Amino acid sequence: MPCGDAGQHDGVGPASTRRRRPALPQVGAVSVGPATRDDRDASTTKGGRGMKQNLFSITVNAHERALEFTDGRLSRVLEPGRYRRVRRAEFRVIDIRDQLMIISPQDVPAADGVQVKVSATLRWHVDDPVAFDQVAADPAQLVYAAVQVAIRESVAAIASTDLAGVARRDLGSALTETATAAGRELGIGIRTVQVKDVLLPGEIRSAVLEALVAQRQGVAKLEAARAETAALRSMANAAKLLDDHPALAQLRLLQSAPYGTKIVMQLPGGDRVTDVAVND
Structure with missing residues (x-):
């Protein structure tokens, strides 16, 4: 029986008898062999930026190294660049970025x-x-x-x-x-x-936090005590100074009196002056 009739009985036309080679695997190991015209633009990538290949060459990017295996044996390490494809060779791409x-x-x-x-x-x-x-x-x-x-x-x-x-x-x-x-x-x-x-x-953590809080509180109390001691020392010096100089005390009284205050002062001679307006 003619081949054409057999094709018609099987439901397969002459144009469908051609076999296409499977597409190259999209993984790190790349098999490179005889390619058809449909494989001319095939490429193997990693994250869209991996080693590219076509019918005649392969390209290794700057952040990659490619291991070439021929018949299962390591033949060479490919640095970044473009290389001609080798028959019966497989490539394994290694990303060297941090x-x-x-x-x-x-x-x-x-x-x-x-x-x-x-x-x-x-x-x-x-x-x-x-x-x-x-x-x-x-x-x-x-x-x-x-x-x-x-x-x-x-x-x-x-x-x-x-x-x-x-x-x-x-x-x-x-x-x-x-x-x-x-x-x-x-x-x-x-x-x-x-x-x-x-x-x-x-x-x-709780114990350490409590110890830290107690330490900070102690420092704050110590600083407060130091400030109070300094204030008392200053007040003692001022009291001694006023006791030695009574006129200075009277002058300080006049300075501290509010505006419009009337003060009755006893002068050393015994005379009394009344209705003295401060800041009048």
Whole structure:
């Protein structure tokens, strides 16, 4: 039977017998093989800005490194630029930009037995794309676990009352060193590890607040007592001065009298002067 008749019996026309190659996968690993005309504008991206490829070339962006695998073996690491496509090659794109890792709060016993909650932030980047891809399935998770263990070991040697002061900065430095050592073999570079929060139990926080309030109140009372002592000393000096100079007392009386007041003054000779208007 002619092929045309078979096509008509099967319900498939001659134009439908062509097979199209599946579209390239939209993931980090990119298979590059013989492409049809429909793949000419295909591209593999990460967040819309990843490595692009077409029928003849691939382009690696400035914030990426691409690992080229030929027949399952790593053949080369592609720096930013444009490269010709290679048959039977696959590419794995690694983003080398800085990333932020949040270390979740965990209850850790301090040196004095008080349970504190400590959280931290870790800023990291991919320093060695090959090690990052080949050594571990999830290298960032291994660094995360190493930092958590380091937090427990470091906090166990510090008293809870010291974690909010200088010891907190020292703790961040110690965690940075631990994370750097853990990430070195995994291809991860550590920028910094910072202690984000140190939370004491509610009872301890209340006690610390009460002690702080009592301390501030004591300082306020001390300052009030000092001011009162100074005022009394000044008044004693003024009284002694007025006692030594009676005329000065009378003059001060005239100065302090309100406007329009009439004062009767006894002069030293015995004469009395009445109806003296002040400020008249």
